[in-house]
Amino acid sequence: MELFPKIGWTLLSLFVAINYGFLINGLIRKVMARIQGRFGPPLWQPYIDMGKLLVQRNSIMHGYMHWLGPIFRSVGGMGVYVLVPVVIGEPRLAGFSDMGDLLLMMYFMFFGSLGMALGAGDAGHPHSPIGVSRGLSQMTAFEMPFILAVVALAAHVGSFDINAIIATQQHGVLSWNLFANPFASAAAFLALLGMNMYAPFNIVGAPTEIPVGPATEYQNSYLSLMMIGRSALAIGKMVMFMDLFLGGAHSIGAAVVKILAIYFWSVFVGAVFPRFRTEQSVRFFLRWPTAFGVAGVLLTQWVR
Amino acid sequence: MKKFDPDRPWDLTTLPTTMAPQGSRPHAPVEDQCFLGAEADIKQPPKLQEAVATIKNWFRASSLNVLAFGTGCGAIELRPLSTSRFDMSRFGIPGAPTPRQSNVFIISGYLSVKTLTRVIRCYEQMPDPKWVVALGSCTINGGMYWDSYNTIKVLDLYLPVDVYVSGCMPRPEALIAGFQYLMDDVKKGKANGWHHYLENLEWYRENQKQVITDWDLPNYNW
Amino acid sequence: MNAVTPATLYLVTAILLILIGLAGVLVRRNILKMVLGFALADTGINLLIATLGSNPERTAPILDKPELLANPSLVVDPIPQALVLTAIVIGLGVTALMLAYVIRLYALRQSLDIRDFGRLKW
Amino acid sequence: MKQILSVVLLLAMGWFLVGLVPLGQPTEPGRVAQHYIDNGIDENRGANLVTSVIVNYRGFDTLGEVTVLFLSVAGAGFVLRRRDGLVRHEHRPSSEILQTGARMLFAPIVVFGAYIFVHGHLSPGGGFQGGAVIASAVMLLLLADRSHHLPHGLMHWLESMAGFGYVMAGVAGLVVAGSFLSNQGVLPLGTWNRLFSAGIIPIIYILVGLKVGTELSSLLDVMIDTGRPARQEGGRS
């Protein structure tokens, strides 16, 4: 595909994805409220919040790194999204996924977090690095089962190429990795709980303890950029999970549904669990999810 | 006017009787002046600008983040607001744990002088525009603390109050009603306490320093 | 050993002297007596060397008589005798030095017990 | 415990040493010894083969021996160089009879010693024996009269010169015959069994005698002179 049409399609796709992320966010609030017996804010409340953030009248800056942090965050989120192919056989929605493979995506996910952490650190608020410390600890922990799961899948096809992994899942629902390699899937979906940072793994921003964690000193336009980044990252991640475990999507509709399904897995878990302390969550991820992951890798080797 | 006597804090006659003088701080950019009540001084803004300002105010009114700061016994009445019975989130009013990200400051009840210093700081760290909701009689005239030696009586002397919710204590429903008023005012651009505070900062400071004898607020907020 | 030859007798005596001397060194704690033990052992060594050159059937290797000069095989091996002389002198030298040491050691610690001279160890 | 172990070990060692007894039985002289017996007179003209061996064939050993003696005297002097911790003997003057007798005996004994080392190449005895006899005379003097002082200057000079003379005699052999301590050609060998015979052997033996005499005397002097330790408390005895 030519470069400029590709850029155009990618921008469009990104725009849709971010909006979808906003809607899902609103939906989550609504759903959570309903679970708790409340009415909840309107579905478009994220848009309102976003609008409000953009029309605040003044803003602060602690330092240049503080200022750059949200940019890293948004670039990281959008980067992840443009690196995944969303719909099978649809180059217009594949973004720049030809630049690299699953590894690139996995490592690019850190880009935003790293920049965000740097920016938060520059703010000089003690809660920011505390949150970062918790986040990093938890992240390394959930990466263990996730890496195991990814390696299991990659080893199965002998490649980190995401299209190759999708290709093996095109023989009916049962050929989805979710069923073909249940151990790896279990590991990955448990890791997803940590990745999405809903309860019980929301110690990072624990409100009232370390108010909103790393983002303590951010406001207004910074937050709006971060919202964009978070939406893109969430959708990108979900698409990646979809590609890895749910056989990808043949149409936009399928993608929308599958993304929603994957996302709400962590939301529903979060709705019923209290919060883990950092070391508890680290230990949690290093126990059963890791064991599942190891089983997944062994399964792959056995199948091969 | 008698000078304020720290030994007789309940003596309301020492309090300033006149309202703050105008114009001691540079005023806000033009788009907001549509609603700042100073229409006489400037020429009527274009319609488009007014429409934009309306939209902006609508956004502001629909997403009021409340700073999680309970000052007095009224704080206990805030909690039910987020429960399923009252559910203030349906108005787009979530809590915000840090002043950097909040828009509304509820002064929930009596305010001791010691707390006042914290309140001032938090208030000044909130981004503009921001609003103060005074909850309960104590914020109006001292209420049952009218003769306390370390409780302020009239909140409006120290921070610009946008909405009073009277009662001792007011029920959560009353607070929600107060919020409705606030949202109406915000939408109409009438809730301009923050602007008033900016403009009359010296006056507020003077009042604040009168009660806060050990003034140790660093002046780098402004 | 069918019969006890004189040489056997000398040798056994020499060995006994050596052993007694060494026993003195190893058992007595008085350093003066240890020195004496070495002197005794030296004597035993000297006797041993001398015996190795001895032969009861022959005479001393001093050819001061014409009949000896004519028949030199009547004399014994002169070398051990020369060696003994050297050994005696060396033994004397060592003993003298040891005694000098004993004097200074006694002056140093007011004791002759070998166990008092064990500050340097390990 | 250690003593018992020592005795046991010594007995074991003795048992191994006794095993050597059969080796020590009389045998014919070895090749070298036979050479000395057969050719000793021809080569050195000294009647006393032992002296020939000591001074000529194994003269290098003897030089070492003299050195050992010299060294032990110097060493004893070195070790005893300090006097701290020692007090001088307070001695009663000995009786006049003893002193006179000792003085009377001194000269004959010295002469006897000289006789022994001068005739070392002819009869039993030699420099060492003669020197020892001379030293015994000195000891007699010292014991008889504790206040007696030896003429240190003279003795040092004699000591040094005798030793140096020995080395020079060796060097003379090196110069004349090309071999250190060689007896060939330095002095005429003379006739067998005469006083003036055997080349430089008597000369060396005289030097050795002087050397040994003075060395042993100095040794006695050093030791007698040190005094006894100052008596103090402490220490096992």
Place this chain on the structure above:
Amino acid sequence: MVIDPILLVAVPLGVAFLLPLFSKLGRTAATAVQGLTIVFTALVAVSWLPGLLDGSLAPANILTGGYDAPIAINLHFGLTEAVLCLLASLTALGSLSYLSVREDEHTIGRSGLLQLLIMTGAFGLIMTRDLFNLFVFLEIASIGTYALVAFGKEETSLEAGFKYMLTGAVASIFLLIGIAFLYKLTGTLNIDDMVGRMPPAATAGLATVILFLLMGMAIELKLLPVNGPALDLYDGADPGVMALLVGTVVNGVLFAFWKIALLVPGTWDTAIMTLGMVTFVGSNLLAVAQDRPRRMLGYSSSAQIGLLVFLVPLVQQGTVALAGAGLLLINHTLAKSGLLWLSGKHAGETRREWTGAFAGSVVMRTALIIFILAITGLPPFPGFWGKWQVLSDLMAGGYGWWALPLLIGSLLEFVYYYGWYRYVRTPATSNVSARPLGGASDLGGVVAFALAALVFGVWLMRDLPVMGDRVLVFLTGVGLVLTLLRRLPRVVLAATATAALGLAAWIMATGGGFDLTTPSGLFHLLIIGAGLLVSIAGLAGSSGTGERFHGLFLIMIASLLLLVSTDNLLLFFVAWEVMTWTSYLVVTSGRLGAKPGQLYMVFSGAAGFLLLGGFMLAIGAGHTTITGLGLLTGSTAAWTWGLLVTGFLGKSAAWGLHIWAPGAYSEAPDLFTPFLSGVISKIPMFGIAMVAFRIAAGNLPAIGAVDLTWLLALIGGLTAFGLTLAAVFQEDAKKLLAYSSVGQVGYIVVGLAILTPLGWTAAMFHVVHHLLFKGLLFLAIAGVIMRTGTRTMYEMGGLIKRMPVSFISVLIGIIALSGVPPLAGFTGKWLLYQALLAKGWLFILVLMMFSSVVAFIYMFRLIHSVFLGQLKPRHRDIKEAPLPLVISEVLMIAGVMALAVFPQLLLNPLNAMMHTQFGLDALRIDGTVLTTMSGHTLNATGMMVLVLVMFVAMFLVLLLVSPPMRKIRQLDIGFAGEVPPPAEEIHFASRFAQPYERAWAPFLKPRATNFWRSVTENTGGVIEAVRKIYSGNGQTYVLYPVLLVVVFALLGLGR
């Protein structure tokens, strides 16, 4: 013109007899006469040396008494004797210069005599061929020793001397028994004559006779159980006296033993070798626990003599070349005498009291380290060549197993010598006397011997091809000069070093030395480039470098250049060891570098000996080149590979062997650490790739079901993971980077172990990239340390406002390190993971990926604690790092960015390199797209462009949507309305990863440290128990010879 060697004995004897008379003339006269005599003897020996060396002179047979042996005593004067006599003369001369200033009124005129006679005794011992004469001279030497040891403090010396006499007397008795019976058995006393006349070995009693003879010699030689008095002597007597003895009596007795060994039947060889080796290893082991340096030197002497005794039968059999043993002996004499003299120059009794010794004296410090390097057998000192010769002869002669204890003993020498030096390097505290004793006038011997050791060692290298290499010789020469001139201003030193390196770089560049398609070319570039960057940074001239840094640095670079370019095992090892000791010296020149330096040296020494073992196996199999290693097969190949790889891993601080690394990295001078981490830790990687894997090319057997390369990869993975985890919990910036460095080396190990073109490409790519970014990090941190004066991270903070360039350096560094796109760290990791996946080592792949994730914690921690958060008030006025540092940093940033945008710059040559190494391509590179052979693509340049575009776009967006923005003050944070406490209290940096620590607690026990601690403690316990045999009781010491005789006899060697 040669002088008759008999005068060696005659002249000193004659002078000695006259010396009492000379001393009446005055002290100076006596000393002058004595000195002249010794000089004369030295001249005698020297006059023979050239002729004997080139064979134009035949060895002299000197007659005494006018008759030839066996009728009279004869002396022999050949090359060996000449060398030994020369050594004896020189030592005597040095000791004269040392002792003459220490005479008191009692010793004047007396000790000189004894010294002269001891020397003479040694000459006699060396030259005589008569058994009884040998005994006489032995006694002369011994009696002289007995007397002379009374020199100095009586309190200790008399006690030691008396005990020494007691055992000496026993030795005399034993020897006389042996000599008398041998005469009886053979009828002659001449040794050469006797050899032909020895009765058959089965003769009854012969064994007992020989046993007594040998045991007498064993006592004189001070072999293991009977060396107690000798140790006391080293402890108690004046060191100058002991130095004299080492050069004269000890060597003489050793040569006497050589002669007596001629008489001993071959059946005794094993016993002698065992006794010698037990002495070598045992004494060295006991020395480890020794706290008193002088006594430690005694143990060391004992050990060295044991080694030489071990070699005597082998040399006589012709298995080992005499030259090998001779070099060891010369080395020992030079070094040990020098050490003893130096030990007398300081009043310290225990090692602790040696703290900061000689701090004021460049000469003494330099001499001390030269002697220690020499005695521990490092190149270029003679001991190294000796050891190499001996080891190769042992291997070739089928005595390979004996090399094992030899190497172990040598390693123990490292432990205690560098343990001692550690205290010397530690800066003195006020309550320790650091004043050298006795002025500078007695340093003649020390200086001469140090120079002699150096010059002789270098002279031995004259035939090696290395001397022809201009760059090496030039760099080494400049380095030596700079080392000696180290008191010049640092800027001058740094400028000279930079200029020299620049010149070297230019020479190499014009000579095609930087051919990146060959491993040596690549490493040449890395070494010279990193060297230049460090030198440039050194121009800052402040505390980042030790005073002797620049000179040693140049020598080190020369050795590294040699190391990566040679094909010769010997040269490789020489370069390796030179690199080891130069880097050790640089590490110890850090302010607190002494203790970690010791650990570094011990582990490096162990690594070196493992390599030596591996090389020796190869040499034993007949291969002396690195290419020759490829011809090894079967178990030899496996063992060689194992030894080499273990050695290389030890030097690169692989997991389990890493405990030296953090200390050495962090305490090394700040500017050296980048080089240590960037280059020196890569050299073992070069070794694994280019040396060890010559073997692996397909004929490495598997151990059971485990593939050896998989095992290596596992070790690499554990290194990466374990040390990354350890880095997370560090509070010290340099320690954190140190652990990180070592962890990163684990990635390279894994890459190499994969043994595919792609894996090696990944490894080599990482080598280069790690050098760049870790050098950058270390340099930036060095600048920060320089400015803040602390290494503890939580004492810094907020420095981004004061040191922006350093911040950017660290930022780039950690992004590169983390592997986050778009910097080249990702490219390296991508290559590695692709290679691992292709190889199918899944769990190692997981381990590597997981480690790289864990690394995020410490990376953020580093940059946050130092640069972000709250600026401390005391750092409010600090400046950016000095300009030279900034220049170096900018150059490195340029390098990192270049690799990130155009990885093909490096990957193209690497591809070519892999093609020559494997015959296969690793990658296909079309423009900016990398494609592995299995068809996976990565577009690093495109990635970079994408990220940059998005970044700029979002930047503009933020600018656009932001309301007016205010830069607020530092402490204006939302602190619950409170006024924040001072910056120190709200900088969250201390114990940053505490929750993580709690979660990992069961895995965080310092297992490696505990393991090594338990090793040392258990060994220490054994040593403590064993060394109780030296009870200090003279009687016990007499008992041991008797015991030894009985034991040997009971073992069947007697009777």
